[in-house]
Amino acid sequence: MGTLVMIGGEIRSPDTATISVFDRGFLYGDSVFETIRTYGGELFALTEHLERLESSADKVFISVPIPIARLADEVRHLLAEAANDESYVRVVITRGGGAMGLDPNLAESPERVIIVSPLVAPPAAYYQDGITAVTFKSQRPAEVAGVGGAKLGNYLLSVLAMKQAKEAGALEALIVDGNGSVVEGASSNVFGVRDGRLITPELRTGILRGITRQRVLEQCEILGLPVEMRAPSLDELRTCDEIFITSSIREMLAIVTLDGARVGSGKPGPVYRQLLAAFRASLQS
Numbered sequence: 001m002g003t004l005v006m007i008g009g010e011i012r013s014p015d016t017a018t019i020s021v022f023d024r025g026f027l028y029g030d031s032v033f034e035t036i037r038t039y040g041g042e043l044f045a046l047t048e049h050l051e052r053l054e055s056s057a058d059k060v061f062i063s064v065p066i067p068i069a070r071l072a073d074e075v076r077h078l079l080a081e082a083a084n085d086e087s088y089v090r091v092v093i094t095r096g097g098g099a100m101g102l103d104p105n106l107a108e109s110p111e112r113v114i115i116v117s118p119l120v121a122p123p124a125a126y127y128q129d130g131i132t133a134v135t136f137k138s139q140r141p142a143e144v145a146g147v148g149g150a151k152l153g154n155y156l157l158s159v160l161a162m163k164q165a166k167e168a169g170a171l172e173a174l175i176v177d178g179n180g181s182v183v184e185g186a187s188s189n190v191f192g193v194r195d196g197r198l199i200t201p202e203l204r205t206g207i208l209r210g211i212t213r214q215r216v217l218e219q220c221e222i223l224g225l226p227v228e229m230r231a232p233s234l235d236e237l238r239t240c241d242e243i244f245i246t247s248s249i250r251e252m253l254a255i256v257t258l259d260g261a262r263v264g265s266g267k268p269g270p271v272y273r274q275l276l277a278a279f280r281a282s283l284q285s
């Protein structure tokens with residue numbers, strides 16, 4: 001039980017798992033990645049995650065070094081070797097190493113890294129009481145580079161946003177773009193609820209096509225909850241009855257305080273609770 005790493009198909013212990021300092025993932029964040037979790041020891045949406053990984057890689061012209069079906073086998077193998085009750089899995093593809101310089105043609109060959117660790121799930125209190133968040137004004141790097149929707153290794157914006165969140169005692173930062181619209185969280189998608197209608201940014205805003213977001217949208221359809229696909233302005237979001245975020249590791253968490261101000265009733269709202277129950281029930285089927 002514990003953390004295991006696989007680099008290029010070889011299993012390593014965490015203390016011997018090393019990558020060259022010339023690897024462009026290290027030098028430039030020139031890599032793509034996925035974060036996956038297990039439920040009951042089974043990988044959640046593995047194929048969707050690996051397809052998104054391949055699509056992120058395509059967008060930045062990195063070729064995934066082995067077919068994703070084989071990558072899936074490697075993930076399953078490492079998961080079995082780690083033998084945790086529940087695991088957190090990270091899959092990284094970097095453009096690889098080579099002579100120094102920005103030119104991607106300098107990269108010799110792409111490298112694949114898989115990390116499996118015991119899952120640290122959010123405490124139950126976060127689901128019961130909700131969490132606090134701050135807002136962070138910026139542009140997503142993927143959007144700026146014209147590769148919106150790609151899950152790139154360069155997460156510096158989210159790192160800085162989380163620094164601000166932590167300093168304010170908050171657990172997430174919502175990214176507000178140059179137009180004053182709320183697009184997503186530092187590592188989550190965002191939903192607002194107003195008068196029973198959900199509002200969530202559409203994919204063309206450059207957000208990540210969140211797998212949890214997609215599952216929640218499916219539940220909205222089943223439950224007959226109307227959804228408006230648009231990025232709300234920060235002013236509109238602040239006055240929503242409910243706000244929640246979605247991500248693979250955290251599932252769904254209600255934001256009950258935003259920038260120090262109460263959201264709605266100050267407790268996780270009825271739409272959030274209904275959708276969380278539906279989302280969790282859908283995991284059983």
Ligand SMILES: Cc1ncc(COP(=O)(O)O)c(C=O)c1O
Binds near residue numbers: 211
């Ligand atoms: C920027 C960003 N948006 C959204 C998400 C949520 O995506 P998913 O539900 O596929 O985990 C993440 C997850 O890490 C993320 O980093």
